[in-house]
Amino acid sequence: MKKMWKKLGLVSLLAGVTLTLAACGSKSADGGNVKITILQGKVESNKQFKAIAKKYEKAHPNVKIEITSIGGGTQYNPVLKTRISSGNAPTIFSLDGPASVKQFKNYTADLTDTKAAKAAIPSTLDTVKSQGKVYGLPFNIEGYGFVYNKAVFEKAGIDPKSLTTYDKLEAAVKTLNEQKEQLGIKGVFALPGKESWILSDHLLNVYLSKEFDGNSQKLYTSKKMKFENNAEMKQMIDLQKEYSVQPVMQMDYAGQVNQNFAQGKVAMIQQGDWIYETVNQIDAKFAQDGIGMIPMPVKEQQGKMPVGTSIYWAVNKRKSTDEQKAAKDFLNWLYTSKEGKKDVVEKLHFVPAYKGYGDVKMPDALTQSVYDYSQKKATFGWVFPGYTGTSWDPDVAQPNLQKYLSGDQDWQKTVSNMKDGWTKQQTK
Amino acid sequence: MKNKSLSFWLFLTPTLVALALVVFIPMLEGLFYSFTDWDGLSFTKVVGFKNYMALLQDKAFGNAFWFTVAFVIVTVILLNVIGLGLALLVTQKFKGNNFLRAIFFMPNMIGGLILGFIWQFIFTQGFSALGSALHMTVFQNWLTNSLTGFWGLVIVTVWQMSGYIMIIYIAYLQNIPSEVIEAAEIDGASAWQRFTRITFPMIAPAFTVCMFLTLSNGFKIYDQNLSLTNGGPYNSTQMLAMDIVNTAYNSSDFALAEAKAMVFFLIVAAISLVQVFYNRKREGDF
Numbered sequence: 001m002k003k004m005w006k007k008l009g010l011v012s013l014l015a016g017v018t019l020t021l022a023a024c025g026s027k028s029a030d031g032g033n034v035k036i037t038i039l040q041g042k043v044e045s046n047k048q049f050k051a052i053a054k055k056y057e058k059a060h061p062n063v064k065i066e067i068t069s070i071g072g073g074t075q076y077n078p079v080l081k082t083r084i085s086s087g088n089a090p091t092i093f094s095l096d097g098p099a100s101v102k103q104f105k106n107y108t109a110d111l112t113d114t115k116a117a118k119a120a121i122p123s124t125l126d127t128v129k130s131q132g133k134v135y136g137l138p139f140n141i142e143g144y145g146f147v148y149n150k151a152v153f154e155k156a157g158i159d160p161k162s163l164t165t166y167d168k169l170e171a172a173v174k175t176l177n178e179q180k181e182q183l184g185i186k187g188v189f190a191l192p193g194k195e196s197w198i199l200s201d202h203l204l205n206v207y208l209s210k211e212f213d214g215n216s217q218k219l220y221t222s223k224k225m226k227f228e229n230n231a232e233m234k235q236m237i238d239l240q241k242e243y244s245v246q247p248v249m250q251m252d253y254a255g256q257v258n259q260n261f262a263q264g265k266v267a268m269i270q271q272g273d274w275i276y277e278t279v280n281q282i283d284a285k286f287a288q289d290g291i292g293m294i295p296m297p298v299k300e301q302q303g304k305m306p307v308g309t310s311i312y313w314a315v316n317k318r319k320s321t322d323e324q325k326a327a328k329d330f331l332n333w334l335y336t337s338k339e340g341k342k343d344v345v346e347k348l349h350f351v352p353a354y355k356g357y358g359d360v361k362m363p364d365a366l367t368q369s370v371y372d373y374s375q376k377k378a379t380f381g382w383v384f385p386g387y388t389g390t391s392w393d394p395d396v397a398q399p400n401l402q403k404y405l406s407g408d409q410d411w412q413k414t415v416s417n418m419k420d421g422w423t424k425q426q427t428k
Numbered sequence: 429m430k431n432k433s434l435s436f437w438l439f440l441t442p443t444l445v446a447l448a449l450v451v452f453i454p455m456l457e458g459l460f461y462s463f464t465d466w467d468g469l470s471f472t473k474v475v476g477f478k479n480y481m482a483l484l485q486d487k488a489f490g491n492a493f494w495f496t497v498a499f500v501i502v503t504v505i506l507l508n509v510i511g512l513g514l515a516l517l518v519t520q521k522f523k524g525n526n527f528l529r530a531i532f533f534m535p536n537m538i539g540g541l542i543l544g545f546i547w548q549f550i551f552t553q554g555f556s557a558l559g560s561a562l563h564m565t566v567f568q569n570w571l572t573n574s575l576t577g578f579w580g581l582v583i584v585t586v587w588q589m590s591g592y593i594m595i596i597y598i599a600y601l602q603n604i605p606s607e608v609i610e611a612a613e614i615d616g617a618s619a620w621q622r623f624t625r626i627t628f629p630m631i632a633p634a635f636t637v638c639m640f641l642t643l644s645n646g647f648k649i650y651d652q653n654l655s656l657t658n659g660g661p662y663n664s665t666q667m668l669a670m671d672i673v674n675t676a677y678n679s680s681d682f683a684l685a686e687a688k689a690m691v692f693f694l695i696v697a698a699i700s701l702v703q704v705f706y707n708r709k710r711e712g713d714f
Binding site for chain 1: 434435438439441442467468469470488552556568569571572573658660661662663674676677678679680681
């Protein structure tokens, strides 16, 4: 009897220890072939990236590419940190601003001498430069403003391109609001109060950009922000809030884009060219023919659209030289080879952040408008990557702006909290 | 005797190894990191108690703490009252009481995250439709301020956990010998007296268990918090667990989050131990 228990005990001990050890993975080497893993943060382009990688693998049979995309509610940086800490770091990963360049500086390879870096539009590289070296390659350039419903504006007899000043915009909004019923819309705007980043990143950027010359590095290294035109921002928030589908504080991104805009229930929304895919999935015809984008009217940036890059490719310098070379080759191919360039524009709907694309015809109205404004050089830069990734964004800017939006705090206090919070963080 | 100890330890080892790897070692590592400037990947220097000083001044942590305390007090009372009430109801002899038991327990089988999303839909879309149909403003704008967010969280948690608490009370209620109740009835005790003088004291152990469960569960709530309000608006309905997770992931301040987690552990452990000790004492003398 005792002998049986002893055997059972030994067996369970062995099983337990084996199971525990099996949980630790094992690595295997491959002779001649290279496998690169990509962990990227633009989840909307997941399918397209995988298709492009398959094509690349066919043309380069000794390279295998494995792509994982993170986004839509899951934060990117924690997943990346977990992958790195568990010994499963990707070959190519994503950076979103100077803060992440600093955080991952032990992993970012120097990309200054790559073909892609040399072909990149110089201003797009400001965010990922450190001590004169380039550590990231831009995915694309994007722009945002008011994405509008062409049919609604036509019916109301307003030309969206004429709304170049705030007064003109306000007048148009009032007209649209009065004719709500005839136009078949629930409201003029759809302001998603739950998505605090729409106010703290996109809208705030419009009023901060000039102070920091459109350069996110300047904001990142600054000790204080003057934010002198904050009254204009208040005007814009109030306008959007008053004429939006209510209740504003209950609306999220899906409510704004999927429910309201894509189904034709509002005249315009503050968003960017990246919403094309979402609208396309709900109403492909509407996405193709029925929408356009205009910049938000700002006094010091009249007629200009905020254009910038939100995400960059980085190569892991702790991987083998072969893997790093394969990674750089892939990125170079994607952005500078004939095949790759075609896919960047047509498959990914990316407005190119690189030179050498000739005259581009973008496949949809939103990216086309971003391209037009950047060709005309009627743009100003994104400075908000200088504070996303620092605690000021989620701990100071977002809660204070949300508090103002829900009517629980006045504007003066909101502005002073934000300015003080920035100084406090930057002088720590 | 030697053989007995050997197989005893052999049986215990797999569990001990798993616990050590998943709970004890990470806790000790975390404790160490809370004294450094760890950012999730590496640390450069030991900063002593700087993180602990910082969290004492952290307004978000303070708000989360008091919000959670209020939440715990309300839910402990509601859960135990409703759980006991339901248990008393279904232990009466009437047709369908087993069916009712299953019904009352079902919400507990749905995960906290999914439950939160379902109730979020009910609170926002369902309530506002109800509100506009009945022209009552109390149903509008749920979850858009901290008051309705608080009560929303309470409702979801109570709805989910009542069935579980009910089951525990049922187990203890059924252990009360019916002769004692009958004897009291014959002696002329009213229903209320029977309840307060006999039933109630005899299920005292159930109180220890249920209070412990509801207390520690209340402090650790995260899933429902995330899916129902996500801490909003402006972090006003952010509970302790969510504040710690957000400090780590949104603000990338892992060392501070570790310090907060240590303090959180100490608070929950202290409260739970005090409660169990106090209840055990009360169990002993009636």
